[in-house]
Amino acid sequence: QAENPGETEFHNTVKEVLTSIAPVLEKNPKYQQAAILERIVEPERVVMFRVPWTDDAGKVHVNKGYRVQFNSAIGPYKGGLRLHPSVNLSIIKFLGFEQVFKNSLTTLPIGGGKGGSNFDPKGKSDAEIMRFCQSFMTELCRHIGLNTDVPAGDIGVGGREIGYLYGQYKRIRNAYDAGVLTGKGLNYGGSLARTEATGYGLLYFTKLMLADAGLDYKDKTVVISGSGNVATYAIEKAQEFGAKVVACSDSNGYVYDKDGIDLALVKEIKEVRRGRIKEYVDAKPSAEYHEGCKGIWTIPCDIALPCATQQELDLESAKALVANGVKAVGEGANMPSTLDAIEYLQNNNVLFAPAKAANAGGVAVSALEMAQNSMRYSWTFEEVDNKLKNIMADIYENSKRCAKEYGHEGDLLVGCNIAGFLKVADAMLAQGVC
Ligand code: NDP
Numbered sequence: 001q002a003e004n005p006g007e008t009e010f011h012n013t014v015k016e017v018l019t020s021i022a023p024v025l026e027k028n029p030k031y032q033q034a035a036i037l038e039r040i041v042e043p044e045r046v047v048m049f050r051v052p053w054t055d056d057a058g059k060v061h062v063n064k065g066y067r068v069q070f071n072s073a074i075g076p077y078k079g080g081l082r083l084h085p086s087v088n089l090s091i092i093k094f095l096g097f098e099q100v101f102k103n104s105l106t107t108l109p110i111g112g113g114k115g116g117s118n119f120d121p122k123g124k125s126d127a128e129i130m131r132f133c134q135s136f137m138t139e140l141c142r143h144i145g146l147n148t149d150v151p152a153g154d155i156g157v158g159g160r161e162i163g164y165l166y167g168q169y170k171r172i173r174n175a176y177d178a179g180v181l182t183g184k185g186l187n188y189g190g191s192l193a194r195t196e197a198t199g200y201g202l203l204y205f206t207k208l209m210l211a212d213a214g215l216d217y218k219d220k221t222v223v224i225s226g227s228g229n230v231a232t233y234a235i236e237k238a239q240e241f242g243a244k245v246v247a248c249s250d251s252n253g254y255v256y257d258k259d260g261i262d263l264a265l266v267k268e269i270k271e272v273r274r275g276r277i278k279e280y281v282d283a284k285p286s287a288e289y290h291e292g293c294k295g296i297w298t299i300p301c302d303i304a305l306p307c308a309t310q311q312e313l314d315l316e317s318a319k320a321l322v323a324n325g326v327k328a329v330g331e332g333a334n335m336p337s338t339l340d341a342i343e344y345l346q347n348n349n350v351l352f353a354p355a356k357a358a359n360a361g362g363v364a365v366s367a368l369e370m371a372q373n374s375m376r377y378s379w380t381f382e383e384v385d386n387k388l389k390n391i392m393a394d395i396y397e398n399s400k401r402c403a404k405e406y407g408h409e410g411d412l413l414v415g416c417n418i419a420g421f422l423k424v425a426d427a428m429l430a431q432g433v434c
Pocket of ligand 1: 310
């Protein structure tokens with residue numbers, strides 16, 4: 001902590017991982033001898049840069065740009081770009097660190113990285129978003145490449161932004177390196193099922209966890225926070241599995257619809273109009289809208305899927321969920337639960353699917369997008385979806401197995417951290433001190 005003062009989010013994720021892997025270190029002194037821990041918590045490279053851009057009125061603004069290239073032991077750095085006013089070095093480092101283990105879990109050859117800016121896309125015109133993305137890529141393009149670092153989307157970066165970023169990359173580099181960014185549009189190198197992958201993957205993973213406990217999504221009441229990419233496709237798959245999703249949210253507040261969320265309406269508001277979730281009640285007055293995000297966890301449900309942002313589910317929320325009889329919590333967002341909330345849920349026998357494992361479907365399909373780009377060939381939706389299902393099943397089995405092997409049977413958080421760590425640590429050992 002003394003070496004990285006003020007980086008609270010980064011400290012939290014490092015603490016979570018290091019606590020989990022303690023049994024591995026006890027059994028295998030070779031990792032300590034090679035200072036794997038000291039090396040794994042230090043990014044290989046951090047790039048910080050100025051992003052100047054001009055608004056529609058001609059005023060010049062300056063934002064901070066970041067790319068943290070965390071670990072390339074098993075493949076090129078891979079991880080999203082986040083555009084949100086809260087972005088700072090601690091948040092990008094926490095996301096990059098998580099990404100190292102998540103990418104390792106996918107079994108695909110991708111290292112970990114993350115980037116972004118404190119730019120706020122809300123309320124900006126298309127032209128302003130484009131000028132920002134062009135300025136951001138003008139610097140970022142020096143640091144990324146097909147075999148070096150392959151960014152993707154995250155909060156505030158969807159298909160539109162990836163398009164503008166890719167256009168600028170291609171213009172500067174004079175190269176059609178489709179595999180340099182993932183999450184692209186289908187007509188210029190994108191993969192079918194990438195948009196759905198994180199939300200669907202979360203549901204595939206949690207379904208397996210529920211099945212092991214003799215439970216299923218059918219007829220269950222589900223609360224899902226967020227209404228962005230991950231939340232939307234988590235809602236879609238949960239409904240397909242026969243669950244009733246009764247709530248979703250954005251950063252201003254949440255909607256409770258006891259009849260079940262109308263997903264077509266959510267997509268119309270968020271994807272087409274780029275509006276606010278409170279507009280839901282204009283079209284469906286029988287639903288309720290509440291200001292503020294935290295209240296969403298006081299809605300009684302069987303399964304809770306936090307899919308908005310980090311640290312959104314705290315101890316108080318965990319207590320409310322348990323008091324209302326929640327049976328399972330699955331993390332769609334990155335680090336959405338605080339450490340004390342996780343402990344409380346696990347101590348109260350709530351099944352817990354940790355983010356690194358449960359939301360790895362998005363990056364897994366991003367790696368499949370890279371594979372398709374290399375082959376200059378596209379798989380069908382069903383082919384990609386089947387690969388995604390298999391990958392999520394492998395992650396689940398691997399996490400379960402590692403938890404058991406190291407004396408923490410049933411604890412998927414410990415299991416996924418150990419599984420993710422072992423592959424990266426062994427690759428680092430094999431590659432010597434570097
Ligand atoms: P989007 O930008 O599409 O959606 C984010 C959603 O979360 C929006 O509804 C947003 O509301 C809400 N939100 C953002 N910040 C806050 C906040 N401080 N409090 C409450 N709600 C908030 O992002 P994604 O759906 O892509 O990402 C959601 C989470 O999933 C993130 O943690 C991301 O890192 C993680 N993730 C995403 C993957 C992907 O493939 N996209 C892959 C793996 C993880 P508003 O509209 O008001 O901003």
